[in-house]
Amino acid sequence: xxxxxxxxxxxxxxxxxxxxxxxxxxxxxxxxxxxxxxxxxxxxxxxxxxxxxxxxxxxxxxxxxxxxxxxxxxxxxxxxxxxxxxxxxxxxxxxxxxxxxxxxxxxxxxxxxxxxxxxxxxxxxxxxxxxxxxxxxxxxxxxxxxxxxxxxxxxxxxxxxxxxxxxxxxxxxxxxxxxxxxxxxxxxxxxxxxxxxxxxxxxxxxxxxxxxxxxxxxxxxxxxxxxxxxxxxxxxxxxxxxxxxxxxxxxxxxxxxxxxxxxxxxxxxxxxxxxxxxxxxxxxxxxxxxxxxxxxxxxxxxxxxxxxxxxxxxxxxxxxxxxxxxxxxxxxxxxxxxxxxxxxxxxxxxxxxxxxxxxxxxxxxxxxxxxxxxxxxxxxxxxxxxxxxxxxxxxxxxxxxxxxxxxxxxxxxxxxxxxxxxxxxxxxxxxxxxxxxxxxxxxxxxxxxxxxxxxxxxxxxxxxxxxxxxxxxxxxxxxxxxxxxxxxxxxxxxx
Amino acid sequence: xxxxxxxxxxxxxxxxxxxxxxxxxxxxxxxxxxxxxxxxxxxxxxxxxxxxxxxxxxxxxxxxxxxxxxxxxxxxxxxxxxxxxxxxxxxxxxxxxxxxxxxxxxxxxxxxxxxxxxxxxxxxxxxxxxxxxxxxxxxxxxxxxxxxxxxxxxxxxxxxxxxxxxxxxxxxxxxxxxxxx
Numbered sequence: 001x002x003x004x005x006x007x008x009x010x011x012x013x014x015x016x017x018x019x020x021x022x023x024x025x026x027x028x029x030x031x032x033x034x035x036x037x038x039x040x041x042x043x044x045x046x047x048x049x050x051x052x053x054x055x056x057x058x059x060x061x062x063x064x065x066x067x068x069x070x071x072x073x074x075x076x077x078x079x080x081x082x083x084x085x086x087x088x089x090x091x092x093x094x095x096x097x098x099x100x101x102x103x104x105x106x107x108x109x110x111x112x113x114x115x116x117x118x119x120x121x122x123x124x125x126x127x128x129x130x131x132x133x134x135x136x137x138x139x140x141x142x143x144x145x146x147x148x149x150x151x152x153x154x155x156x157x158x159x160x161x162x163x164x165x166x167x168x169x170x171x172x173x174x175x176x177x178x179x180x181x182x183x184x185x186x187x188x189x190x191x192x193x194x195x196x197x198x199x200x201x202x203x204x205x206x207x208x209x210x211x212x213x214x215x216x217x218x219x220x221x222x223x224x225x226x227x228x229x230x231x232x233x234x235x236x237x238x239x240x241x242x243x244x245x246x247x248x249x250x251x252x253x254x255x256x257x258x259x260x261x262x263x264x265x266x267x268x269x270x271x272x273x274x275x276x277x278x279x280x281x282x283x284x285x286x287x288x289x290x291x292x293x294x295x296x297x298x299x300x301x302x303x304x305x306x307x308x309x310x311x312x313x314x315x316x317x318x319x320x321x322x323x324x325x326x327x328x329x330x331x332x333x334x335x336x337x338x339x340x341x342x343x344x345x346x347x348x349x350x351x352x353x354x355x356x357x358x359x360x361x362x363x364x365x366x367x368x369x370x371x372x373x374x375x376x377x378x379x380x381x382x383x384x385x386x387x388x389x390x391x392x393x394x395x396x397x398x399x400x401x402x403x404x405x406x407x408x409x410x411x412x413x414x415x416x417x418x419x420x421x422x423x424x425x426x427x428x429x430x431x432x433x434x435x436x437x438x439x440x441x442x443x444x445x446x447x448x449x450x451x452x453x454x455x456x457x458x459x460x461x462x463x464x465x466x467x468x469x470x471x472x473x474x475x476x477x478x479x480x481x482x483x484x485x486x487x488x489x490x491x492x493x494x495x
Numbered sequence: 496x497x498x499x500x501x502x503x504x505x506x507x508x509x510x511x512x513x514x515x516x517x518x519x520x521x522x523x524x525x526x527x528x529x530x531x532x533x534x535x536x537x538x539x540x541x542x543x544x545x546x547x548x549x550x551x552x553x554x555x556x557x558x559x560x561x562x563x564x565x566x567x568x569x570x571x572x573x574x575x576x577x578x579x580x581x582x583x584x585x586x587x588x589x590x591x592x593x594x595x596x597x598x599x600x601x602x603x604x605x606x607x608x609x610x611x612x613x614x615x616x617x618x619x620x621x622x623x624x625x626x627x628x629x630x631x632x633x634x635x636x637x638x639x640x641x642x643x644x645x646x647x648x649x650x651x652x653x654x655x656x657x658x659x660x661x662x663x664x665x666x667x668x669x670x671x672x673x674x675x676x
Contacts, residue, residue, distance in 0.1 A: 067576025149578065153604035153659065154620070160663025170661055171535040177544035177658035178581070181574030182535070283565040283582040285598060285606040288619040302603060303621035307637045368622040368634075372608065403613040417622055445624055445632035450614040 024211060025250075028242030032218030034249035037111070039256035040104035041210070045203065046257040047097045050264065051135075052196065054090040062142070064188035066181040066280065069144035073276045088268025091143075094136055096264050098294045101132045106349055112337025113216035115225045119329035121209045124202050126325045131199050133294070138191035140292050144184055145276035150289030152179045154302075161311045179282075214238065219337035226334055290363075297359035303368040304359075367416035370406040374414040381411035388465055395462025398455045402447065410466075418444055425467035429476045433460045545657035546570070550595075552650055556587040561609050561627060564595075566656060583643060584609055584616070585652065586627065593652060596629050597641035597660035604661060607640065616640060637662070 012018040061080060063072040076083035105125065108114060114122035137155075141148045152174070159173050160166040175182030217237055243249070274292070278284060291299050305313060339346050371378075380396050388396070399405060407417035428436065437456060440446030451459065467473055530537070538544075546569040556562055561584055568579040584596040584607075596616070598606045605620035615632060616625040623634035630639040641660035646653050 065574040065576070066578045067574050150605055150620075153599060153661075156659060157599075157602070157604040157661045157663070160661035162663065166663035167658075167661070168536045170659070170663070172533075174535070174659065176535050176538075176572075177570075178568055178578070179659060180568070180578045181572045181576070183578075185574070279577060281577045281580065282598070282606075283563075283577075283580045285563065285582055285608055287606055289605055299620075303635060305635070307635050310635065310637075366622075369619060370617050370622060370624070372610075372617065372619065375612065401612055403610055403615075406613075406617070440633070443633045445613075445615055445626065447613070449626075 025246040026244040027211065028238045029215050029245045029249050030217040030237055031241050031243050031248070033215050034243070034252065035218065036252055036256075037107055038215065038249070039253050040100055040107055042253040043100045043256050043260050044097065044104055045207075046260060047093055047100060047264070048199070048203065050261065051090060051093050051097060054086055054093060055192070055196075057086050058090055059192065064142070064184055066144065066184045069142070069184060070276055070279050073143065073145075077273060077276075084273050085268055087273035088271070089264060090139075091274040092264045092267040092271070094139055095267075095293065096260065097132060098136055100260070101129055105129060108216075110339040110342075110345060110349060111216055112219050112225070112339075112342070114329040114332075115335070115337060116227050116230055116329075116333045118209070118213055118216065119333060121206060121213065122329045123326055124206045124209070126322065128199065128202055128206060130322070131195050131202070134195050135191060135199070136292065136294055138187045138195065141184070141187040142191055143274060143276050144280050146278040146280060146284070146287040147275070147289050147291070149179060149280040149282065150287055151291055152183060154289070154291075158314055162315060216337075219339070221336070221338040221340045223338075224334070224336055293360065296363035297356045300359035300363045300366075303366070304362075365416075369415070370403075370417050371415040372406060374405040375400050375403040378405055378413040380405075381413075384410060384466065388462070391458050392462045392465050395458035395460065398451070398459040399462060402451065402455075402459070404459075407444075421463065421466055423467050425464045425473045426471060427474055428463075429474045430460055430464055431476060432474070433463050544570075545655050547646075547653050547655050549648075549651040549653050550583070550585060551652065553587075553647065553652055554650075556585050556593070556652065558587050558589045561586040561611065563609070564652075566654070568656060581656070582606070583654065584640075586629075591647055593645055593647075594629060595643040595645045595652075595654050597643065599641065599660045600636060601631075601638050601640055601660075601662055602634070602636040604659070 008018075058076065061072060061076055061083065063069055073087070076087055078084070108122065108125065137151075141152060156170045156173055156179070159169040162169055171177065173183075174180075175186045214234055217234065278287065290296075302310065302314075336342055380400065385393060385396055404421075405414040407415040409416060409420045410422060412420075424433070434456060436442075436444065437451065437459060438446060438448040440448075447456075464473060548566055548569055550564045550566055555564070563582055564585045565580055565582045568575075568581055571579040582598045584598065586594040586596070588594065596607075600607050600618040600620065600623050602618065602621055602623045605618050607616040607618045607623070607625065609616050614627045616627075616629070618624070618634065618636075621635050623636040624632040625636070625640050626632050628639075629642060631637075643657075644655040
């Protein structure tokens with residue numbers, strides 16, 4: 001014990017950081033902040049540490065070459081002792097990192113922590129969020145598989161839409177004319193050197209500011225932030241109701257760190273690493289590219305936006321969103337901090353969460369995409385074929401063979417791109433069906449060139465049978481006027 | 496007093512000159528660094544990224560059919576591996592009439608697949624669909640499929656292979672230089 005003391009004294013005589021360290025650890029914080037709501041920031045820091053360590057370990061074996069990256073991941077997964085687990089830790093760590101950073105941001109927002117005098121801490125936080133997402137995307141690229149390859153294609157396509165400089169931006173992004181060796185190399189440089197260096201620098205400033213300005217106190221309804229008085233009030237609060245950060249508040253952070261690491265390790269062990277999916281072979285066109293979960297919402301948005309809105313929104317919306325986030329503490333730098341007095345803030349968070357959740361959920365079954373093999377793998381339900389005459393059955397064959405099933409479901413099987421056709425005969429008359437099939441419209445391709453008249457006749461005959469038994473089909477109100485009405489007929493258009 | 500002031504101001508001036516020298520050196524150094532960073536653009540402008548190459552004999556592409564063809568991108572770096580292999584769709588209309596489509600959807604670049612059954616190209620990402628002549632059929636794309644310049648030479652189908660087709664560089668494709676074969 002004496003020896004340890006001696007060694008410590010020897011070092012501190014030269015380093016002279018002991019007292020500063022002690023001062024930092026024991027700096028007083030408002031007692032109210034020793035809360036489980038205040039653990040997300042330190043949690044993000046802990047995961048960042050985990051990512052740095054696992055990242056370095058993976059870099060021992062990973063080969064950042066388009067020709068070899070995929071194979072080196074296979075080696076990591078299958079040949080290297082516990083390589084799969086390290087990959088799992090890093091991959092799940094990245095998922096947790098994005099989630100915890102977002103939680104941290106929501107907590108900071110709802111607790112009004114971005115208000116005076118912590119505006120700059122928030123601004124740096126926004127850049128840290130962007131860099132975290134940047135790490136997530138570049139990391140997905142380093143897992144150089146089909147998803148990474150086509151994900152880069154999507155990134156390039158988005159970049160190309162920037163007016164004037166778009167094509168040059170694509171060349172810069174890809175490091176050349178196509179997605180190839182130079183592309184992976186530069187994403188490796190970003191993921192391993194550039195962004196982490198920036199992250200470490202900005203995280204340090206972010207942390208320093210939390211220490212210098214003090215952690216945001218627990219917001220109380222009615223305790224309003226004013227630039228003139230806030231700092232004095234905060235000092236008084238700490239004098240009256242403060243406690244040393246270590247150990248008063250820190251034990252929750254330490255516990256949370258253990259829980260986080262345990263969860264990440266658990267996910268890595270149970271679910272294993274992410275991919276890689278198929279080889280990054282551009283000639284294998286059976287790929288169905290999907291982004292990682294934190295970009296799924298964007299994937300859905302890109303499918304659902306009207307085409308004419310897409311480019312403007314893709315290019316303008318990020319400017320407004322990031323600009324708005326950066327401006328937030330300067331516009332709303334004073335006032336109420338408590339979420340109980342900030343209904344707009346609470347509703348905004350809920351709306352954004354519901355929107356992102358909905359888009360993410362939609363991306364899990366992509367109703368906007370045709371199901372490419374429905375025509376050959378999803379049979380037509382037998383009740384739609386029983387008791388049908390030959391032409392109608394022939395129509396069912398046309399329905400399958402012309403791949404109508406890829407976009408239209410029958411009996412809940414098949415694509416969801418177009419409407420389900422189980423009751424189409426109630427909605428469209430035979431003339432309308434013929435028109436729709438031949439001319440398309442309403443986001444349906446025209447099949448006129450691709451169907452012979454007998455095929456069209458058969459298909460429409462089949463579609464006309466698609467209605468619940470006992471219900472009458474859709475009627476053209478003018479039919480009964482065009483043909484001579486028999487006097488005993490009820491008025492046309494009657495349901 | 497004055498000497499001290501003089502000394503101080505002389506040293507301040509020297510420091511400023513030294514800083515200016517560093518700024519100058521930095522600016523000089525910035526030129527090659529920026530040039531290096533911009534090389535993907537400069538290289539493309541100087542020599543052009545497009546090359547004519549063959550997709551194979553015409554007999555590989557029966558009239559009235561649309562088939563997948565692959566080629567290897569001509570300027571390959573050692574680290575490119577499989578990524579330099581590229582696919583495209585060749586539609587042989589009849590006689591010497593061909594259309595060669597890029598594999599990349601005009602929406603966001605995912606690989607479109609040809610379905611002879613429905614006569615459509617379909618994209619697996621966001622539901623874009625195109626007719627057999629490459630024109631837009633439905634979904635989010637704002638235009639038809641990208642096409643390659645092509646010609647027939649000694650019974651071979653030649654295409655002008657160029658940069659990755661992206662929705663923004665349609666203008667750039669138009670100004671690509673005439674074949675140099």
